[in-house]
Amino acid sequence: MHFWQDPQFGNRMITLMAALLLVLQIMMVTQRWLITSIRAFALQSFLLACIATTIAYYNNAPHIYAAAALMLVVKVILLPVHFERLARHIEIHQEIEPLVNAPISVITAGLLTLMAYVVAESFHRPDEPLGPASLGHNTLAVAIAIFLIGFFMMLNRRKALSQVLALLSLENGIFLAAISLTYGMPMIVEVGIFFDVLVGGVVLAILVHQIRDTFDSMDVSRLTRLKG
Amino acid sequence: MIANLIANMIAQILQTVFQVALVLLLSPLVTGLNRTLKARVQTRRGPSLLQPYRDLYKLLGKGMVIPNTASWIFTATPFVLFTTVLLASLLIPTISAQAPLSLYGGVLAMVYLLALGRFFLALGGLDTGSSFGGLGSSREMTISAIAEPALMLAVFAVAIGAGSTNLSLVAQAGLGQSWRFLAPSQMLAFAALFIVLIAETGRIPVDNPATHLELTMIHEAMILEYSGPYLALIEWAAAIKQLVLMTLLVNVFFPFGLSASWTPLALTASLGWFLFKLLLLSLIVAAVEVTNAKMRLFRVPELLAIAFVLSALALVSTFLFQG
Numbered sequence: 099m100h101f102w103q104d105p106q107f108g109n110r111m112i113t114l115m116a117a118l119l120l121v122l123q124i125m126m127v128t129q130r131w132l133i134t135s136i137r138a139f140a141l142q143s144f145l146l147a148c149i150a151t152t153i154a155y156y157n158n159a160p161h162i163y164a165a166a167a168l169m170l171v172v173k174v175i176l177l178p179v180h181f182e183r184l185a186r187h188i189e190i191h192q193e194i195e196p197l198v199n200a201p202i203s204v205i206t207a208g209l210l211t212l213m214a215y216v217v218a219e220s221f222h223r224p225d226e227p228l229g230p231a232s233l234g235h236n237t238l239a240v241a242i243a244i245f246l247i248g249f250f251m252m253l254n255r256r257k258a259l260s261q262v263l264a265l266l267s268l269e270n271g272i273f274l275a276a277i278s279l280t281y282g283m284p285m286i287v288e289v290g291i292f293f294d295v296l297v298g299g300v301v302l303a304i305l306v307h308q309i310r311d312t313f314d315s316m317d318v319s320r321l322t323r324l325k326g
Numbered sequence: 327m328i329a330n331l332i333a334n335m336i337a338q339i340l341q342t343v344f345q346v347a348l349v350l351l352l353s354p355l356v357t358g359l360n361r362t363l364k365a366r367v368q369t370r371r372g373p374s375l376l377q378p379y380r381d382l383y384k385l386l387g388k389g390m391v392i393p394n395t396a397s398w399i400f401t402a403t404p405f406v407l408f409t410t411v412l413l414a415s416l417l418i419p420t421i422s423a424q425a426p427l428s429l430y431g432g433v434l435a436m437v438y439l440l441a442l443g444r445f446f447l448a449l450g451g452l453d454t455g456s457s458f459g460g461l462g463s464s465r466e467m468t469i470s471a472i473a474e475p476a477l478m479l480a481v482f483a484v485a486i487g488a489g490s491t492n493l494s495l496v497a498q499a500g501l502g503q504s505w506r507f508l509a510p511s512q513m514l515a516f517a518a519l520f521i522v523l524i525a526e527t528g529r530i531p532v533d534n535p536a537t538h539l540e541l542t543m544i545h546e547a548m549i550l551e552y553s554g555p556y557l558a559l560i561e562w563a564a565a566i567k568q569l570v571l572m573t574l575l576v577n578v579f580f581p582f583g584l585s586a587s588w589t590p591l592a593l594t595a596s597l598g599w600f601l602f603k604l605l606l607l608s609l610i611v612a613a614v615e616v617t618n619a620k621m622r623l624f625r626v627p628e629l630l631a632i633a634f635v636l637s638a639l640a641l642v643s644t645f646l647f648q649g
Contacts (some may be wrong), residue, residue: 106505107505107508110505110508110509113508113509113510114508114509114510114513114646116510116647117511117513117514117639117646117647118510120639120643121514121636121639124635124639130377136547140476174507181597201631208638210643211642211646214541214646215642215645215646218646237647238649239646239647240646240647243646257647
């Protein structure tokens with residue numbers, strides 16, 4: 099048996115990549131450069147696709163391979179490329195202007211992670227034997243943490259484009275929870291979600307563009323004013 | 327019974343002497359290796375690998391100038407610094423999983439021995455009353471005040487996994503478990519410690535050991551008043567400290583090849599492994615040094631804050647992933 103066929107090794111890799119997902123999420127919380135945020139999101143999605151591939155490999159599950167491939171196409175290539183083009187087009191490269199400054203954001207992210215840990219703790223079964231079927235079960239806490247931090251990021255940002263990024267990274271958390279706990283939803287649901295995300299991303303991007311054209315800014319706090 | 331005890335004691339003393347000799351002889355070579363690698367990456371030829379030995383030899387043979395304003399602290403500093411880093415090096419498993427002085431202290435002792443040396447170095451910088459010395463000391467303290475918590479947290483993250491703060495036991499735990507080094511707590515702590523290594527040894531994004539530029543120097547500013555044998559001791563101590571931190575990184579996180587016993591054959595093999603791992607780490611450090619520009623001093627705390635966040639995450643992830 100090669101070492102990479104050992105579920106122990108797979109477990110280590112999945113845990114490691116999940117930890118990197120969390121690191122990237124916290125990096126996005128503090129990141130002020132829009133392009134870097136977009137790339138961090140692309141990298142996060144790529145790692146998520148890798149986790150899905152690993153789980154698919156150990157369980158011989160073709161539909162998870164498909165989910166990983168969809169992830170790769172939609173969230174690693176299509177959406178980031180589209181967003182980068184948009185960011186260049188509207189000429190906003192930096193200064194996302196968060197409501198809360200970076201150190202406090204990081205502390206908040208840490209507290210949210212702790213909360214995720216407390217929530218996930220009740221689902222933890224230490225007596226479960228380690229095998230292909232239990233791979234990734236320990237990443238639930240990370241999934242919840244990514245979800246919560248994504249939510250915080252949406253509240254914390256003013257620019258519409260970075261809010262869209264936050265929403266998408268939040269969705270990454272949901273995907274991680276789905277893939278690690280249930281081996282993905284049925285194929286048709288999976289395809290539906292990705293199509294949803296893609297269309298949602300494109301629609302939001304167009305909306306961002308429109309907001310900027312109408313208000314000369316992407317700052318959503320200006321949307322409180324009516325303008326005819 | 328007594329013969330056994332004496333034999334044990336002699337073995338213990340031999341081990342200590344062997345490791346002291348190894349650390350003393352190897353540390354200038356590592357400094358030279360770092361310089362050569364960096365020069366080669368920049369397509370320069372660079373000085374010979376043995377240049378640090380020649381520098382030390384030259385400095386040891388020179389006379390000394392001691393400022394009139396200096397007190398006993400100025401004279402004590404080189405000796406305190408040298409002794410503390412040498413003692414710290416004996417607490418780390420270097421070529422055997424059992425460090426010679428591991429019975430007397432774990433990682434806390436090591437960190438605070440280094441801190442004691444740094445404290446005296448900063449005092450020595452202040453002691454002569456020269457403005458550069460004070461400037462260097464204040465910068466060094468600013469950086470270490472942030473680097474030290476990151477170092478401690480990262481080490482605790484590893485210690486929790488191994489169930490002990492004794493570095494020998496941590497290394498043995500790493501040897502016993504396959505793929506342990508892939509655990510997120512280990513990887514994140516490694517990344518944090520790598521940043522601390524860069525900061526503590528004065529490598530490029532933080533400090534540039536090759537220049538004496540007033541605006542940016544940190545370590546060099548503190549030791550500006552030292553000359554001759556004292557300077558040699560301080561430079562040697564700095565080299566040993568670098569070796570200590572590098573050993574901490576390579577042997578605690580990647581303890582492959584560490585011998586469990588002190589037999590000649592096992593020691594030779596693990597010495598080879600050790601040199602190989604040091605070479606790899608030096609390559610990474612050289613790559614970082616060449617690809618980065620020196621940071622503004624006020625940006626350095628941000629870099630160290632990243633290290634702190636990484637090590638905090640390492641600590642959290644031991645709980646998040648249940649081990």
